[in-house]
Amino acid sequence: MKKLLKSLKWPALFVGIILLLAACHRAPTRTAKETDKMKGVWLTDVGTMGLTYSTLLDETLHHISKSDYDRVYFSVYGLRGQLYPTRQRGDLIPKLPFPNAVGSMARESRRQGLKPYAWFEYGLMLPQFDPVAKNNPDWLLTMANGEQVIENHGVPMVWLDPSNPEVEAYILAHIDDILKEKSLAGIQLDDHWAVPRQFGDYRRSLTALTTKVHEHIKTKNPEFELSLSPNPYQFSLNEYNQDWLRWVKQGIVDEVVVQIYRSSPAEVQQAVNNSGIYTASRYVPVGVGLYTGRKIKPFNLQSIKDQINAVEKQNLGHSLFVWEFMVLRVINIHLNIL
Template identity: 30%
Template sequence: MFFKSFQRSIQLFFNRKFFKIFVYFVVAIALFLLINFQLYGGQSLSNTPEIRGVWLTNVDSDILYSPQHLTSGLQRLKSLNFNTIYPTIWQGGYTLYPSSVAQRVFGVSIDPNPGLEKRDVLQEIVQYGHQQNFTVIPWFEFGFMAPADSELVKKHPNWLTRKQDGSVIKKEGVEERVWLNPFHPEVQQFILALITEIVKNYNIDGIQFDDHFGLPAEFGYDDYTIKLYQQEHNGQSPSPDFYETYWVRWRADKINQLMKKTFETIKSIKPNCIVSLSPNPLHFSLPAYLQDWFTWERKGWIEQLVLQIYRSDLNRFITELERSEVTLAKNHIPVAIGILSGLKNRSTPMNIIEQQIAEIRKRNFAGVSFFFYESLWKWSEESEQQRQQKLQHLFPTSVNREHGLNGLR
């Protein structure tokens, strides 16, 4: 009797002891996971593919203006575990590479800036970039936009589209811009010829278009476009309201057809060339710029989407991430998010960038790209060293970009 009672006491003791140990173990694991999530929630898993991109500009930045600046800049990005670069190559009415197309069409083969005119910047970027294992995707920045006083415009004034009052200027900040008519066959031939020589002549991994591969909605009232519309509508003229639904749809569909042709042209030359697009959110890009990128994504005419979400308010940022068209796209092709790291004299604080990247990773996007290189570390109340340290924390190890054949999942 005594022995059985003693045996039950021993069992009860050990059961309670091991129960407590088990409880402590579970609590310890939970605390460990919580602390690590808080500390490293903004970091990616070491082996998870992720686009870590940055746009390289020739405005408010020196990186493209000498081979030395370029090589040191790429080395700096590589040390921070970036893996993708989007260098501008069609900007301000000029190419940043020697272009026989530009020479033939408007008489200037390359940007005449002294730091650019005697170099092939694109070839340097491809060479140095690939040496550092970057994915190199040139950025066709200006699309159909051009400076009002450019040689291209002076040579081909009939290529411009117009507003309803006949004017051609649309301000971009303080700069006067005009827009080539994307519905005009000669304009289409010129743009496709530029794209063709880039894809054919350079060992690029892809080519990227952005919100300028569209048209501000107030344009389209030039003679050519009005006549084209009238031919398709029994002589009826387009609506004087440039936001009128059908008039928006008709022009957007024409641009859709051009994007299809652009995609097919690129693929006929280099099947593995990634066709990337960096647009504004759809609820703005379609009515304001006639850019129906959701149709492009659904049809397979783009293979990588880098959505510009330049919002400092985190709730607005999250709202854009969770829109249904973004979710649908994310389930079809790699979708990265474009983050505004800052503009000249207006830097984005690193704590905002950290919060945004955490939200992006939480939703399993394909990665991020920063606009733009110089603002990653300049024009901030934080020191360059502080910002660089925080970037190192965000990208602690090197990873490959989002995988997928030609971008498709």
């Protein structure tokens, strides 16, 4: 046994040195890219944590910056909890005590010349099993038939009432927690910052809450941006009470990235034309959100390139959902493992 341990000593030491060098290495700094059209990527919370704890964050953001992208939207509030310290909601996944994933993402993004946005992914939606939902049943919306749960990708979800003062305080407290990270460029709300029409007409309540969020942010930090990534306008309005064109015209959002998740360039172009994005572009910077596919069966890579070209021909920026899916697609092409 002693001989075996002795024989393993040097290989283990060598591996340890390699890991230490990898942890200490940092990709070179890049300057911010000046552009008139946004080019962004989304990162999931799992991707953000994985990159942070594996020391691959700097190389990844360096590569994104070298590829002429200028911003990243990384999920900080979702199904599994949040990536920032807060007393508002329990964590549903364990986190290592260091480093701070949100702080690391924000600061390293800035070092690579990228604008970092904390993506408040789940908005007013919560999984039914979330402690906030269980401990505050009076915060939840109820349909006319008495039901509170709507399935979302197979997960039973409940929705917070935007007109409830305690819900407002809960949301603003989360915003305060995010604002503590000074390196961030802004926060992004998305299509879950909404209320499904099954619960009734909540357009005024949702608009009022969005106004308060924007005012709260600007009072704390006038330079901090409130970004929004909704679905096309009529669908958002009719199905989810999300009157986002009104918000744009009122000046309570600072940029819009419209989710146009389609399978072909022709479908993307048709959806863009009817999305409301051209109206929004008169007031704020805009972009088109494009879908890179699921983990197991992503879109054809050439199709994604063609969709980007179709958007750029319309003089519009874009953002890719999500970076991890794109990487898995490239791995699939080169290694043929999926």
